[in-house]
Amino acid sequence: MPIKYVPFIPEPVEGQAVLGNFNRILKYKGADDVSMTLQRGMPLYEVEKQETVGENVNGNMVIRGECVSACAYLKEQGIQVDLVYIDPPFASGADYAKRVYIRRNPKVAEAIAKAEEELDIDELKAFEEKMYGDVWNKEKYLNWMYENLMAIKSVMSETASIYVHLDWHIFHYVKILMDEIFGEDCFQNEIIWHYGGRMMHGVGTFNRKHDTIAYYRLSEEGVFHLPKEEVDFDQYAKNRHEKIHIDENGRRYLLAPDANMERTTRQYEDEIVEKGRAIDDVWEIRYIRGNAHERVDYATQKPEELLERIVESSSNEGMIVADFFGGSGVTAAVANKLGRKFIHCDIGINSIQTTRDRLVADRAEFDVLEIKDGVQLYRNPVQTIDKIKSLIPGLKNEDSLDSFWEGAISDSKLGSVPVYIPNLMDSSSKLLDKVTMNRIIHQAIPDLDNSIKKVIVYYVDITDENEIKQFIKEDDSTDVEIELRDLKTVLDDVVIGDYAEYHIEENQDNLFGGYSVIIDKFISDRVMSKIDEFNHKAFLNSTEKKPYKPIEISEEGLELIEFLSVDCTSADGEWHSDSEVKIDKNGYVILNGNKTKEFWDGSISSDKHPLRLKIRNICGDETIWKLENA
Structure with a gap:
């Protein structure tokens, strides 16, 4: 159970457009049929310090846990961040996995080079190296993003900035959410990251070779330094179709138009080069090359150059830079190199290990923290769910069931028994309360076949088991038996140490x-x-x-x-x-x-x-x- 819930009010900015096709408002029996806004807050769990690297006088953090719970911890500690960059799942349907290499055997005189022998990626997708997959439909994804963005906003300073990195799959929907949450007036740029050189062959379409980053700044007083690019004078002149002239002192210059549009004003090379070229909202930054020194063999790794531009543009030295979907740790690594404080958060242990090792190599100082939310047994929620499904006796996928149900168990007397397992990617579903139970009774169960006599509902945490059982008992709208089971008991004694x-x-x-x-x-x-x-x-x-x-x-x-x-x-x-x-x-x-x-x-x-x-x-x-x- 969470220690408590840290309040944050999920209300849209007044006057903003909102997406109406997903559930912010929840109803349940006993609330006099009045729409109730879910204001329970962010779950605050016990946070355990796993390791301290260096003195860490700046309070840098590497946190294993999901975004909302991490924000609850930061808010409880009174920590506000100055810059947020997040690169969350894109709702693309893709699966990402860590490649696993067999090391050399130091006990053998002639060590066999097993490093070249790689486990099949398809096999790894079912194992713990799977970082995330397409676990949402569009509505669930937007609900999930809404909750995360609201939580992030609650720990941002009044002048903070946020960059949200997505692609064509879901960006435009999330842009509307961000207008609602942060305010349309806070929108600054839709940045196009064009990664030239990366081949993305399409069939019947133009090659897709860019991601999109939404940039919002909460106040005009917020930090922004317009970045400049170096100018190659010869290329500059070529692009402008202008002739390079040389004066009596051997200095090169171009002729620019004066007030009368006559080309008499001299623009000298050193002045043009020193001034540089202001960066626009289309960024030509290459993907990380295979042999790049910064490569850490992480599937979704982004180049440091991309984050350098963001961190330098929207923060000053000593400010706190946070990434709540930290992945390979590029944000923390860049922030550290540029003299900023950093907070890295990710649900996957592979991310935490990769980032930890990367920061150690960079001589960074930080604490490694773990949020004890009861579902950290495996590397990430997707893998935990995969393991849970394999541990529930008789659980099988059932195509006839709605996606709300993970599958069904066949019972000799009762027939098919649908099974509900909470979505561990969504913190609000981990807690079984009256709101969730009402949804099960009045939405999920009525959609089942009339032959269903029983359902099983698993939970990670529960408000009060007796209270929920009484709630079920008092509701006379269904004859279907509802059995409650604690999900953590399924996981007991499963992992055997090496x-x-x-x-x-x-x-x-x-x-x-x-x-x-x-x-x-x-x-x-x-x-x-x-x-x-x-x-x-x-x-x-x-x-x-x-x-x-x-x-x-x-x-x-x-x-x-x-x-x-x-x-x-x-x-x-x-x-x-x-x-x-x-x-x-x-x-x-x-x-x-x-x-x-x-x-x-x-x-x-x-x-x-x-x-x-x-x-x-x-x-x-x-x-x-x-x-x-x-």
């Missing part, structure tokens, strides 16, 4: 530290189950021309390790990474954020005696061991 065998050696003349933890064996049932699935699919799809080639893991299993960290400061509580090793996909070591050309040798060293060991497998699961003799 297993590791190790020993500690004290080094007398070790360049990297006085102690080494040597990993002798590593077993990850979760990763191996995905490799088994991959191998099975490869076997079924094999042909003479493309023979079956399984991925094989050594008995030691060290190829399944991506990251190690030791805590020499504390044996409990918040993590302190006193030394860390990341193994990139080619097997090279990144030692404490510094790239090397050394292959991993199966150990991690530290100056002080290590008290705890953390290992992250190649799929992102992290397990902590309290070291013996710690």
Whole structure:
């Protein structure tokens, strides 16, 4: 359950156009049939500090949790942000997944280059690397965005700016929402990001090669620095079809028209170059090239140049820059490099890990926080739902059911029993209250076939179970039995931690530290189950021309390790990474954020005696061991 609800009032700006085809107003029995605005507020959950990197005197944050809950925490802490950039899902129907690479085995004399061997992306879509998919129809997406934008507005300063990055799928609908929420007068630009060079072949259409960014500033007093581009004088003259002249001192210039439109005024090269060219609202910025130093192998990663332009235009040094759909961490990374404070938030653990490692490499200081909302068992809500559906005995998809229901269970006596699972992407649906139950009774159940005798309703949190049961009992509009079930009980004891065998050696003349933890064996049932699935699919799809080639893991299993960290400061509580090793996909070591050309040798060293060991497998699961003799 949330600790409490932090109020925010979802009211449109007076006089603005509104979208009328989605539900802001909810009705339920017992409210005298009066429309009730959902004013419960943003759910505030317990927030646990997982790690502090550096001194972090600026209060930078990397938060694992959804946008609305993160905003509740910031509002409760009295934190206001000066600039927001968000790159939320585009409602495009696309699925995005992390590529998983098998590392080299340091225990084998001739290490096999497994780094080139990649797990099939289609298989990963059903596993924990799936970051998000098309989990909304248009109405649900707009409700979800409305709630998120209202929450974000509640933590913006009076002079703050917001940039919302979308594409053709949903931008124009969200633009109307933003006019309603922030005010049409606050709209500044519709920015076109044209990513030249990225091939997007269409059939029967022009190639789609741009995204759209809506820029709003809440006050004219808000920060805005018009960016300038460097001018190539020769190209400038060519574009203007003007001849370059040279004066008696050898200075180059163009002839510009005077007040009488006669070309007598000299415009010298140094003046034109120094003045630069003001940026317009069409930005020609290339996508990240495959070998770019900033690439972090994150599916939706945006180029730093794009964020540099936004951060420099709409903030000053020392201001707080926030990204509530942080993805690869580009906003936080750029803000840090430009001397701004940053808040990175994302629901996916892959985002948090990628951003954390990226910021460590940049020598940033920050806290890693986790919102304890009860659904953080898996990497993100989509994956949690996929796992939940696999854990409910007998649950099957049923095409005849409305999308409100996740599926149905077949009962020998009752027949088909529809099952409701809350949308974990939508914080308002996590709490089962009278409003939600009223919707189930008066909208969802009446749409079912008359043969349905029972439904099962799962919940993450509930206002009061006895109160909801009494509400159901007093409603005489349906004869369908409604059974309530706590979703968290389905998840109990599901995740089994990875297993590791190790020993500690004290080094007398070790360049990297006085102690080494040597990993002798590593077993990850979760990763191996995905490799088994991959191998099975490869076997079924094999042909003479493309023979079956399984991925094989050594008995030691060290190829399944991506990251190690030791805590020499504390044996409990918040993590302190006193030394860390990341193994990139080619097997090279990144030692404490510094790239090397050394292959991993199966150990991690530290100056002080290590008290705890953390290992992250190649799929992102992290397990902590309290070291013996710690």
